[in-house]
Amino acid sequence: MTTVLEQLSTVVADLLREDRRRVVLGEDVRDGGMLGLTRAAVEDEALSPRLLGLPLTSTAGLTHAAGLAIGGARPLVLMPSVAALVEGLAALRETTRFSKRYDTERALPLLLVAPCGPGFGLGGDAAMDAVSHLTCVEGLRVLVGAEPSEFPALLRAAASFDAGESPTVLLLPRNLLLREMDPTAEEDLEDAIDQVxxxxxxxxxxxxxxxxxxxxxxxxxxxxxxxxxxxxxxxxxxxxxxxxxxxxxxxxxxxxxxxxxxxxxxxxxxxxxxxxxxxxxxxxxxxxxxxxxxxxxxxxxxxxxxxxxxxxxxxxxxxxx
Amino acid sequence: MERTPWDPEGVEVRLNEAGQLADPNAAERLDLRALFEQLLTARVIDTHLTHLGLPMWAPAAGGEAPLVALGALLHEEDWVFSGGRDIPLALSRGVALTEVLRQVLGLGGARVRVPAGAGAVGSSEHNLVPPTESMGLQVGMATGFAHAQKLGRVPGVTVATFGEGLTTVGAIAEALAIAAAQSLPIVFLCKSQLWPDAPPAEAGIFGDSVHARCSSMGMWARRVDGADLVAVHDALDTACARARDGLGPCMVECVVTPLHRTPPPHRDPVERLRRFLEAAGTWTQTSHDIVEAKAKSKFQKALHELGVDQ
Structure with a gap:
C-alpha cells in the first residue's frame, strides 16, 4: 500500500517522462516539493533539468508558467495551497485570456495543482477551497477530486491538453491526500472529467x-x-x-x-x-x-x-x- | 555645453548634445540616415495620434530612440513583450499601420486586443506580445518565455520593454530575480523618464536607478542616454548578443525625456541625430520635409482606409 500523495508523485514523474515539453514548477520541487509530489522525479536525474524551483510569490510563479506555456512548454505548477492561487488571481486572469487576446489558436496548456480544504490542521485561508474565487476567472477550467484512488488518473487526464483544453486548476482535498491506496490498482476514470x-x-x-x-x-x-x-x-x-x-x-x-x-x-x-x-x-x-x-x-x-x-x-x- | 537639470547623470553618451560623435568610428556600422527616417516617421505618427485626443493617451515623443534601435537589432525569431508606447517598434517589426491604428483607436477587426490607452500594440504574426491588463505581468510572462527558449534550446532572444514606473511593481522585481537566478536569454529594456525636478511620489522612485538596482543583483546592466540613438544601439546590440550567446539576462536603461514637458532641444533624439547628419552633410530641410510628408500621408491614408474622420 502507498499513500495517495506518494502515488501522485509517481504520476508526476511519469508525466515528465512521457512528454519532454512538460516542466514542473513550485517551491522546493528540486527537493521533492512541499507535498512531496516531486520525490519520484527527483530520483531520476534525467528529469531534474525540468524541475524548476521558483520564488514564493504566486504571481511570479503563475506568470512565469504562462510564459513557459507561450514558449511551447507544458508547465505543471505545484501550489502549496489554494490560498496561493487566490493571491495570484490577476495572473490567472491574464493566463486564461491570453490566447483570445493574442489571437492564437490554442489555449495555454497550463496545469495548476493545489491542495484545498481542511485536512492538515491549518485553518484560515489554507483550509478553504476558494472555488468561489477561482470560478470567477473566465476561461479557467476548475476540477476537483473526490475519490482518492482516482486522483492519479485525474491528474493524468487534467495534464493532457491534447484537445486544446483551457488552463486548468486541479484541486485535491487535503483530508483525502494521506489515504492509503493500492498502487497496482490505480483506477481509470469511468467518465470524462467534464461530466457529472x-x-x-x-x-x-x-x-x-x-x-x-x-x-x-x-x-x-x-x-x-x-x-x-x-x-x-x-x-x-x-x-x-x-x-x-x-x-x-x-x-x-x-x-x-x-x-x-x-x-x-x-x-x-x-x-x-x-x-x-x-x-x-x-x-x-x-x-x-x-x-x-x-x-x-x-x-x-x-x-x-x-x-x-x-x-x-x-x-x-x-x-x- | 553647460549642463542643465534636463541632462541625465551617470549615462553613457556616444553622440553628444551638439550631435558630435566622441568616437568617429562608433557609428560606422550604422545606417544613420535610415534610422533617422524611422525616428522622424515615428515622431510624426505619435504627434498625429496625440492630436486625436484619445482618452488615456500618453505621447511617446522623446522615447523613440530605444525602440527604433531595438527594431533594427531584432531577428525574426526574437520575441518582444511590450509595455506600451511601443508603436515605433511595432512598425519596425513589420506590423501594418492600419493594424496598429485599429488597436490604438479601439476599432473593430483588430487581430490582437490590447489594454486601452498609452499606445499598447501587439501582433502574433510578429512575435510582439502586448501588455497585460494587470500592470507588469507581461514581464513575468517574458521571463517564462525566455525560460522555454533556454530549455528547448530555441534560438532567439526575448525582450521585455517597460517604463521606470513599472519597476516599482513587485512583479517586475520577481521577474528580474528569476531571470538572473536562471540565467535566461532575455533583455530588459527600461525607458526611464527624466525628472529634472525629482520624480513625483507616484513614480515610486527613490534616488537610485534601475541600472543600479539590476547591477546590485549581479545582472549585466547599462544606463545610456535615451536621446542618443548611437549609444542606445550600442548597448542594446551588446545586450542582445550576450543573450544570444547564453550569457544571461541584461538590463538596458535608457534615460528618455518626454518632449511634451518642453526640455531643451538636445534632449530630443530626432534633433540630436539631425545635428549629426547636418554636420556630415547628409541632412537637408527638403529631405526632412519629404520624410515628414510621407509619414503624414501614410498616417492619413491608413485612417482613411479604416474609415476614421480626422
Missing part, C-alpha cells in the same frame, strides 16, 4: 456535491429515508449543464452540498440554472447546504464541510417537502 458522475442511483432526490463533501454525502445517503441520487460534479468550471439538468429532472428534488463558501461559485450557478431551465420539473425548493463560514480556526476546520447528520437531516426534509 453519478455515484448513487437513487430516484427520489438528487444531491450535487464535489470534493471533500462527496464522501460525507454518500454516507448520509445510506442513512437517509429516501432513495438518493448522488452526483459528483468533478468539473466546477465549466459546469456540465446538460448532466445537471438531466439529474435534477430525474428526481424533481435537489440538494446542493457544498464544501465551499456559500457566496458565488457552483452552488449559486446550479441554483440559477435550475431556476432558469428546470423549475417546472422541481417538486421542492432547491436546498443549499454548506458548512461553517468565515475565518475558521484550525480546530474547527473540519466544520467547513457539512456534517453527515446535517446532510442526512436535509435530505430527509427535502425528500418529504
Amino acid at each position: 458522475r453519478t455515484l448513487e442511483h437513487g430516484d427520489e432526490l438528487t444531491v450535487f456535491c464535489w470534493g471533500a463533501a462527496v464522501e460525507r454525502v454518500q454516507q448520509a445517503a445510506q442513512r437517509a429515508d429516501a432513495s438518493i441520487r448522488v452526483t459528483d460534479l468533478v468539473s466546477l468550471q465549466p459546469l456540465d449543464r446538460d448532466g445537471i439538468l438531466e439529474a435534477a429532472r430525474a428526481t424533481g428534488r435537489v440538494v446542493i452540498v457544498s464544501p465551499s463558501a456559500p457566496s458565488n461559485g457552483p452552488s449559486c450557478q446550479i441554483a440559477a440554472l435550475l431556476a432558469d431551465e428546470a423549475i417546472l420539473h422541481l417538486d421542492a425548493p432547491v436546498k443549499h447546504l454548506y458548512g461553517r463560514t468565515g475565518d475558521v480556526e484550525a480546530r474547527h476546520e473540519h466544520d467547513l464541510i457539512p456534517s453527515i447528520d446535517a446532510i442526512t437531516s436535509t435530505l430527509n426534509a427535502t425528500a418529504t417537502y
Whole structure:
C-alpha cells in the first residue's frame, strides 16, 4: 500500500517522462516539493533539468508558467495551497485570456495543482477551497477530486491538453491526500472529467456535491429515508449543464452540498440554472447546504464541510417537502 | 555645453548634445540616415495620434530612440513583450499601420486586443506580445518565455520593454530575480523618464536607478542616454548578443525625456541625430520635409482606409 500523495508523485514523474515539453514548477520541487509530489522525479536525474524551483510569490510563479506555456512548454505548477492561487488571481486572469487576446489558436496548456480544504490542521485561508474565487476567472477550467484512488488518473487526464483544453486548476482535498491506496490498482476514470458522475442511483432526490463533501454525502445517503441520487460534479468550471439538468429532472428534488463558501461559485450557478431551465420539473425548493463560514480556526476546520447528520437531516426534509 | 537639470547623470553618451560623435568610428556600422527616417516617421505618427485626443493617451515623443534601435537589432525569431508606447517598434517589426491604428483607436477587426490607452500594440504574426491588463505581468510572462527558449534550446532572444514606473511593481522585481537566478536569454529594456525636478511620489522612485538596482543583483546592466540613438544601439546590440550567446539576462536603461514637458532641444533624439547628419552633410530641410510628408500621408491614408474622420 502507498499513500495517495506518494502515488501522485509517481504520476508526476511519469508525466515528465512521457512528454519532454512538460516542466514542473513550485517551491522546493528540486527537493521533492512541499507535498512531496516531486520525490519520484527527483530520483531520476534525467528529469531534474525540468524541475524548476521558483520564488514564493504566486504571481511570479503563475506568470512565469504562462510564459513557459507561450514558449511551447507544458508547465505543471505545484501550489502549496489554494490560498496561493487566490493571491495570484490577476495572473490567472491574464493566463486564461491570453490566447483570445493574442489571437492564437490554442489555449495555454497550463496545469495548476493545489491542495484545498481542511485536512492538515491549518485553518484560515489554507483550509478553504476558494472555488468561489477561482470560478470567477473566465476561461479557467476548475476540477476537483473526490475519490482518492482516482486522483492519479485525474491528474493524468487534467495534464493532457491534447484537445486544446483551457488552463486548468486541479484541486485535491487535503483530508483525502494521506489515504492509503493500492498502487497496482490505480483506477481509470469511468467518465470524462467534464461530466457529472453519478455515484448513487437513487430516484427520489438528487444531491450535487464535489470534493471533500462527496464522501460525507454518500454516507448520509445510506442513512437517509429516501432513495438518493448522488452526483459528483468533478468539473466546477465549466459546469456540465446538460448532466445537471438531466439529474435534477430525474428526481424533481435537489440538494446542493457544498464544501465551499456559500457566496458565488457552483452552488449559486446550479441554483440559477435550475431556476432558469428546470423549475417546472422541481417538486421542492432547491436546498443549499454548506458548512461553517468565515475565518475558521484550525480546530474547527473540519466544520467547513457539512456534517453527515446535517446532510442526512436535509435530505430527509427535502425528500418529504 | 553647460549642463542643465534636463541632462541625465551617470549615462553613457556616444553622440553628444551638439550631435558630435566622441568616437568617429562608433557609428560606422550604422545606417544613420535610415534610422533617422524611422525616428522622424515615428515622431510624426505619435504627434498625429496625440492630436486625436484619445482618452488615456500618453505621447511617446522623446522615447523613440530605444525602440527604433531595438527594431533594427531584432531577428525574426526574437520575441518582444511590450509595455506600451511601443508603436515605433511595432512598425519596425513589420506590423501594418492600419493594424496598429485599429488597436490604438479601439476599432473593430483588430487581430490582437490590447489594454486601452498609452499606445499598447501587439501582433502574433510578429512575435510582439502586448501588455497585460494587470500592470507588469507581461514581464513575468517574458521571463517564462525566455525560460522555454533556454530549455528547448530555441534560438532567439526575448525582450521585455517597460517604463521606470513599472519597476516599482513587485512583479517586475520577481521577474528580474528569476531571470538572473536562471540565467535566461532575455533583455530588459527600461525607458526611464527624466525628472529634472525629482520624480513625483507616484513614480515610486527613490534616488537610485534601475541600472543600479539590476547591477546590485549581479545582472549585466547599462544606463545610456535615451536621446542618443548611437549609444542606445550600442548597448542594446551588446545586450542582445550576450543573450544570444547564453550569457544571461541584461538590463538596458535608457534615460528618455518626454518632449511634451518642453526640455531643451538636445534632449530630443530626432534633433540630436539631425545635428549629426547636418554636420556630415547628409541632412537637408527638403529631405526632412519629404520624410515628414510621407509619414503624414501614410498616417492619413491608413485612417482613411479604416474609415476614421480626422
